[in-house]
Amino acid sequence: MDLRLRDSVVVVTGASRGLGAAMAIALAAEGAHVVAAARSAQSLEAVAEQGGGRISTVETDMRDEASVAALVPEVIARHGRIDGLINNAGIAPAGKFVDQDPAIWKDALAVNVIAPMMLAQAAGRHMIEQQAGRIVNVASTTGVRGKPHLVGYSTSKGAVVRMTEALAAEWARHNVQVNCIAPGAFVTEAQKAVTESPELHARRVAKIPAGRMADPAELVPLACLLVSPASPFTTGGVFVVDGGESGKL
Incomplete structure (x- = not known):
């Protein structure tokens, strides 16, 4: 199946390792121009080396709003457009809820909610103007069902799920699809x-x-499909990929 990704421009955050790196490399293999964003320039370069010349990098700190705000304009300056955005970067602070300092929650919300919101807004403006675009937010099964000792993470990923659904409803008339992937346990x-x-x-x-x-390779086909023009009527979906874990009682 041709996903029609050749020469499209896709941004992947948290692309220096794990799921983000796997998605960036796979999208490049499909012919997309991938902009990989993360904090570690060295790790990003290692990923770019596997992209066949189709992965460029932008060092971006998801905790720093100025750094986040600069990402989409940089992509458009380089490529003149943005066709897809995968909001993958995230942190998962663990600990007993009664002992957690509010600063830990603020950090999780900054990285897992505020940064994806800012990027979706900036990319969305451009996508609405060109009347086409796809955004994929990577949440977690803990955003669908809560998990002990990950209350802040569960809360932030639940917000990502709701944001996905609301944006999908708001932007569908502009031919902008917004979907969410909720991974379970991956070897990363x-x-x-x-x-x-x-x-x-x-x-x-x-x-x-x-x-x-x-x-991570088992998540890649779904991510590529959702960020491609091949799924124009699929929007507002929350796709759980967890080997059946969240489906059982």
């Missing part, structure tokens, strides 16, 4: 503490009906 650097501990890994996998954690 963020899950290193789990994957490197046989005990923790066994306990985590026991909760997943599929009986394993997923590889």
Whole structure:
């Protein structure tokens, strides 16, 4: 199936590792011009080297509103347009809710909600003007169902889900599709503490009906489809990718 991504311009945040890196590399393989954004310039360059000359990088700090505000204008200055945005960057502070300082919540909301909102707004203005565009927000299964010791993360990702649905309804008439992916347990650097501990890994996998954690490559086809022109009537969706975990009682 031709996703018609060749020469489209797609921004991927949190693209220096894990799911973001996998999506950036896959989109480049589909022929898109990918702008990979993250804090680590060195890690971004390592990702760009795998893009066949189709991945450029922008060092962006999602905690810094000025840095976030500069991203979309930089993309348009380079390419003259923006066709897709994948809001993937996020943080997941863990801890007992009764012990958490409000500063931890503010940090999670800044990275997981405010930054994606700012980028969606900036990209959306351009997409509405060109009457075409796709935004994919990466939430989490904890944004669909709450999880103990991740109350701030669950709250922020729940906000991302609601933002996705509201923007989809508001922008559908402009041919701008907004969807959300809610990943479950994937083998990424963020899950290193789990994957490197046989005990923790066994306990985590026991909760997943599929009986394993997923590889980032297993998220890539859905992300590419949702950010492509091949799914023009799909908007406002929340696509859970978790091996059946959130579907069980």
